[in-house]
Amino acid sequence: MAISAADVKQLREMTGVGMMDCKKALTETDGDIEAAVDWLRSKGLAKAAKKADRVAAEGLVAVASEGKRAAVVEINSETDFVARNEQFQTIVKTAAQLALDVNGDAQALANADFPGTGRSLSGELTEAIAKIGENMTLRRAAVLEVEDGVVGHYVHSAVSEGLGRIGILVGLQSTGDKAVLEALGKQIAMHVAATNPLALSSDDVDPEAVERERSVFIEQAKASGKPDNIVEKMVEGRIRKFYEEVTLLAQTFVIDGENTVEQAIKNAEKDAGAPIKITGFVRYALGEGIERETSDFAAEVAAAAGTA
Known part of the structure; x- marks a missing residue:
């Protein structure tokens, strides 16, 4: 009918x-x-x-790489217990591979055919929700690509190959030795995992973020009671320090603790045999920005016991 x-x-x-x-x-x-x-x-x-209306802030981040292209995906669940579930791990790892095919478009990824099932990725998640018993959501996806070179990648707190709690992609544009570029790309990705830079360079920092910092620095400097011309110099010095702390190229490279990331790249050019340029980076940390529910466990127990 x-x-x-x-x-x-x-x-x-x-x-x-x-x-x-x-x-x-x-x-x-x-x-x-x-x-x-x-x-x-x-x-x-x-x-x-x-x-589906329950908060999902745990789960896994996955990375998939094809050399000059790489993808990172975050799929959330309600508890970290699910991250150890083999079915869930397979879904997240497959989603990262599928993200390469749709160039990181999250909606297209949700609708992409999940291999061997006759369902979309979204449909596969629905099946997993019913079986595992927790809400799961595809939160975001991204793809980074270079014309020549490599996209370095790293997964922190990995539960298996390419799966963990933080996933990083770093684009290195270069005609140099691929092995050197891959090693450098992984090191820079590890650095990004550790330092969480706001932007690649000072030119890329959100102007509103700079102005917020500047306002704070001005108030702090004025409180010192120093003349306006000295206050201005103090503020500019602190802004320069701010850029050094939050921009990738200006940060001290955590791998050697001495050079900036920019200088470390220049140092690697000799071994690579060609100039190297970072074209961009992506850092996904599991659950960042998700407002998690909080509850008073003692109150819940009391209510269940009928004493509240």
Whole structure:
């Protein structure tokens, strides 16, 4: 029988399940909406939809590389326990590979065919939610590419190859020795993991962030009681220090503790046999920026016991 769009819409509103699954449920139950709800519940899909409003701030970050191109993806879950689940790890690792095909477009990635399933990545996540019992969300994805050279990468707190809590990509543009570039790229990626720079250079720092810092520095300098001309010099000195602390090229390279990252790159050019330029970097730290729910555990226990 023909399934109306209105019935699909109604079932979706009742269960929160995706349109295609709602249509399939109605087809399987000859258009009976109540039976379709039960069908979705039997497949675990309605149960999965109810979990979809729960905060997911744990999970995994994955990196996939093709030499001159690399992708980084973050997929979240509710607890870090899921990060040890083999099914979840496979999904995240596959998502990173798929991200290369869609150039890091998160929406296209969600809709991309998940190999061997006949489902999209989004559909595969829905299946995993029903099986594992936690909300899971594809949060973001990015691809970094260079015309010639390598995209260095590093995963921190790795649970397996290419999977962990922090993923970094660093683009190195160069015609030099690829082995030298790959080694340098990994070192710089490790540096980025440790220092979390705001930008590549001073030219790339958000002007609003600079002005916020400047305002703070001005107030601090004025409190010293020094003349305005001295205050101005103090502020400019602190701004220069700020740039040194937050821009990748100006930071002290954590690998040697002496040179700036910019100088370390110049030093590597001799071994590489060609000039090297950082074209950009991407750093994904698991759950950053997600507002996590907090609760009073003692109050919850008291309420459950009927004493609150």
